[in-house]
Amino acid sequence: NAGVTQTPKFQVLKTGQSMTLQCAQDMNHNSMYWYRQDPGMGLRLIYYSASEGTTDKGEVPNGYNVSRLNKREFSLRLESAAPSQTSVYFCASSEVRDSGAFFGQGTRLTVV
């Protein structure tokens, strides 16, 4: 049982480049999330998807777009990467009601 799988694990981008972070879960969860983790700031929500076909902005959505491709997959796209987007990105999934989220292993992104 893989849980939540993120690819890639590491990535270095130049300013202005674009890329897509992939996430897939095999727990049949309805809700999926993208968080970023920066030192001393905990995890901040970028976007989330309550169910297939829906997406909503979180606390820090600027500079990002998302796609809920199907129930299993939720991708995060950076159209024009900036150094401020250097961070560790986590994808998570959960059932809709009163349950904790399960996290992937993270993608460490560096924008130079």
Next chain:
Amino acid sequence: GENVEQHPSTLSVQEGDSAVIKCTYSDSASNYFPWYKQELGKGPQLIIDIRSNVGEKKDQRIAVTLNKTAKHFSLHITETQPEDSAVYFCASRGMGRRALTFGSGTRLQVQP
């Protein structure tokens, strides 16, 4: 929106001692409070959670308490072991909200 404050940011204890981490939340409608443990290079892992209709929950050496009146909740780890060393995050979810709001994290170091 919801705000979660977590203290202390770092905590060092001797093996066998107890450790306590405290969090306060701002939204009185919050009804779900999980705790996560994050080891170096890994994603956060759910270790225990509590819902607003319960005051305390235990799981072996770990316990969580909730004071709804004061809007704070705490993680208690007894008989600490070196493998408890990690970063711990508290989180809350408001009524009707999908995503969790996280505290800034506590780095716990258990000295052998």
